[in-house]
Amino acid sequence: MNDFVHLTFNASSDNEQFIRTAASAFALRLNPTVQDIYEVKTIVSEAVTNCIIHAYEENKEGVIEVQMSIQDDEMNIYIKDFGCGIDDIEQAMEPMYTSKPEKERSGLGFSIMQQFSDDMTVKSGKGEGTEIRIKKKIKKEE
Amino acid sequence: MNDFVHLTFNASSDNEQFIRTAASAFALRLNPTVQDIYEVKTIVSEAVTNCIIHAYEENKEGVIEVQMSIQDDEMNIYIKDFGCGIDDIEQAMEPMYTSKPEKERSGLGFSIMQQFSDDMTVKSGKGEGTEIRIKKKIKKEE
Amino acid sequence: MRVNFELRKNILIIKLRCDLDHHNTELIRELLDYNIEKKEVQHALFDMEDVSFMDSSGIGLILGRYKKIKAKKGRVGFINLSDDILKIMKISGVFLLAKLYDSEKEALAHLSKGEEV
Amino acid sequence: MRVNFELRKNILIIKLRCDLDHHNTELIRELLDYNIEKKEVQHALFDMEDVSFMDSSGIGLILGRYKKIKAKKGRVGFINLSDDILKIMKISGVFLLAKLYDSEKEALAHLSKGEEV
Numbered sequence: 193m194n195d196f197v198h199l200t201f202n203a204s205s206d207n208e209q210f211i212r213t214a215a216s217a218f219a220l221r222l223n224p225t226v227q228d229i230y231e232v233k234t235i236v237s238e239a240v241t242n243c244i245i246h247a248y249e250e251n252k253e254g255v256i257e258v259q260m261s262i263q264d265d266e267m268n269i270y271i272k273d274f275g276c277g278i279d280d281i282e283q284a285m286e287p288m289y290t291s292k293p294e295k296e297r298s299g300l301g302f303s304i305m306q307q308f309s310d311d312m313t314v315k316s317g318k319g320e321g322t323e324i325r326i327k328k329k330i331k332k333e334e
Numbered sequence: 335m336n337d338f339v340h341l342t343f344n345a346s347s348d349n350e351q352f353i354r355t356a357a358s359a360f361a362l363r364l365n366p367t368v369q370d371i372y373e374v375k376t377i378v379s380e381a382v383t384n385c386i387i388h389a390y391e392e393n394k395e396g397v398i399e400v401q402m403s404i405q406d407d408e409m410n411i412y413i414k415d416f417g418c419g420i421d422d423i424e425q426a427m428e429p430m431y432t433s434k435p436e437k438e439r440s441g442l443g444f445s446i447m448q449q450f451s452d453d454m455t456v457k458s459g460k461g462e463g464t465e466i467r468i469k470k471k472i473k474k475e476e
Numbered sequence: 477m478r479v480n481f482e483l484r485k486n487i488l489i490i491k492l493r494c495d496l497d498h499h500n501t502e503l504i505r506e507l508l509d510y511n512i513e514k515k516e517v518q519h520a521l522f523d524m525e526d527v528s529f530m531d532s533s534g535i536g537l538i539l540g541r542y543k544k545i546k547a548k549k550g551r552v553g554f555i556n557l558s559d560d561i562l563k564i565m566k567i568s569g570v571f572l573l574a575k576l577y578d579s580e581k582e583a584l585a586h587l588s589k590g591e592e593v
Numbered sequence: 594m595r596v597n598f599e600l601r602k603n604i605l606i607i608k609l610r611c612d613l614d615h616h617n618t619e620l621i622r623e624l625l626d627y628n629i630e631k632k633e634v635q636h637a638l639f640d641m642e643d644v645s646f647m648d649s650s651g652i653g654l655i656l657g658r659y660k661k662i663k664a665k666k667g668r669v670g671f672i673n674l675s676d677d678i679l680k681i682m683k684i685s686g687v688f689l690l691a692k693l694y695d696s697e698k699e700a701l702a703h704l705s706k707g708e709e710v
């Protein structure tokens with residue numbers, strides 16, 4: 193039996209800090225390096241921020257799911273929203289591409305998530321919400 | 335729209351520290367006093383520990399739900415398990431009563447939860463799992 | 477290390493260094509007993525400086541160790557309690573059985589003098 | 594206070610004191626612009642000592658302020674970056690536009706001398 197936590201919460205930007213803290217608290221049982229904690233926090237922060245800004249356009253009633261589980265030395269992170277979805281995933285994942293430059297988005301969210309993960313898959317379609325699956329190996333603190 | 339977080343996780347004692355951290359991270363948006371943070375952490379720690387030890391008798395596959403939401407200056411906390419349930423709630427809530435003295439339980443879990451809450455209700459029955467609803471007013475840090 | 481031990485004459489100083497919740501009390505219980513049961517040990521002094529969280533599982537742990545010391549006709553003391561921990565311990569009534577001291581020095585002197593709580 | 598400002602000649606020192614995530618960048622953006630747009634200000638120095646987390650929303654905030662300073666023909670510098678923040682900022686390419694200095698003293702000297710990045 194591997195430990196898991198499923199979180200469901202509303203798309204409030206106050207929940208961004210919450211989910212970062214929750215993700216690092218969950219990872220703690222793997223005795224991770226400070227760097228891996230930082231990377232886990234950044235991954236969920238980017239993904240959840242995207243749900244809030246893009247999927248729900250800052251409507252707080254939107255619902256976000258984050259699931260985390262542990263398998264050996266690996267953390268699985270799954271982030272799902274039921275928002276507008278992504279039409280062109282390839283374009284969305286290009287570094288510096290953003291559909292909201294007027295909101296000063298840097299277009300680096302996906303690039304950072306990818307750099308900090310060992311594996312990332314995105315499933316989405318217009319009007320179908322978005323699901324992101326991430327695998328991240330956690331190095332143990334000596 | 336009030337902020338909420340629903341958490342579902344398995345009955346692993348590693349999740350005790352996780353849920354405390356998550357509860358205090360959720361409360362943070364109310365700018366709580368250090369004392370209220372401590373009390374919120376203690377409440378969820380006691381309740382979740384009871385699910386692990388009593389409801390599921392340390393079988394890690396048991397599932398625990400914790401829901402937290404905010405209404406004005408009040409935090410609502412709901413903890414639910416699907417375990418063995420409590421036959422005699424009145425007896426269970428007596429200070430110092432424990433059904434597991436051999437595990438060095440102090441029998442003070444319910445008393446502490448009650449002292450730290452503004453309102454607490456317990457719903458349970460043999461074989462029906464247990465639900466606990468707590469309201470806690472959060473004082474703002476000056 | 478979740479616990480440090482130090483023996484001063486017949487007093488075992490137990491410096492707890494983790495959250496005293498159910499998870500950690502399960503991990504350290506045997507280690508505490510192994511050290512308490514050594515024949516040189518009669519009294520125990522819990523140093524709580526590095527305990528930032530404690531709930532009723534921690535109280536259970538402490539009452540359990542109190543019984544072991546009592547069986548040796550020893551006494552138990554505490555030092556360095558934060559306000560939060562103090563509050564939890566007051567609820568537990570543990571201060572009817574064991575004393576809170578202002579300093580390690582004071583605690584060591586009183587415990588070995590055989591003064592009653 | 595999430596931000597502290599200090600004006601040294603025509604250099605605005607912006608000491609950020611919060612996580613630079615989407616939530617906080619929304620809260621401080623206008624305050625930063627209000628201060629940057631004051632006519633005494635030409636350059637900006639970001640002191641990141643008290644920033645313990647930053648993601649791409651923080652990068653967006655910084656690039657946005659960079660543009661405002663650039664419009665004033667000013668320059669932007671950074672001091673006190675932790676390894677984690679440095680890593681995120683390297684990914685962003687912001688160091689093609691703004692320089693990282695070893696100390697406030699060095700930063701103030703270079704920014705006012707009008708040295709190119």
Ligand SMILES: Nc1ncnc2c1ncn2[C@@H]1O[C@H](COP(=O)(O)OP(=O)(O)O)[C@@H](O)[C@H]1O
Nearest residue numbers: 242246247284290291297298299300301302322
């Ligand atoms: N959860 C999502 N729902 C809908 N669209 C999204 C979502 N996540 C990302 N996108 C789209 O992908 C683009 C690139 O995302 P990202 O790399 O994180 O940059 P940014 O958030 O700065 O725009 C976004 O601008 C948006 O159009």
Ligand SMILES: Nc1ncnc2c1ncn2[C@@H]1O[C@H](COP(=O)(O)OP(=O)(O)O)[C@@H](O)[C@H]1O
Nearest residue numbers: 384388389426432433439440441442443444464
């Ligand atoms: N979630 C639960 N499921 C089943 N029984 C419970 C649950 N929570 C509490 N109990 C019962 O109530 C008793 C008192 O609980 P509590 O005051 O927390 O003390 P303790 O956990 O130290 O036994 C427990 O010993 C147990 O019999």
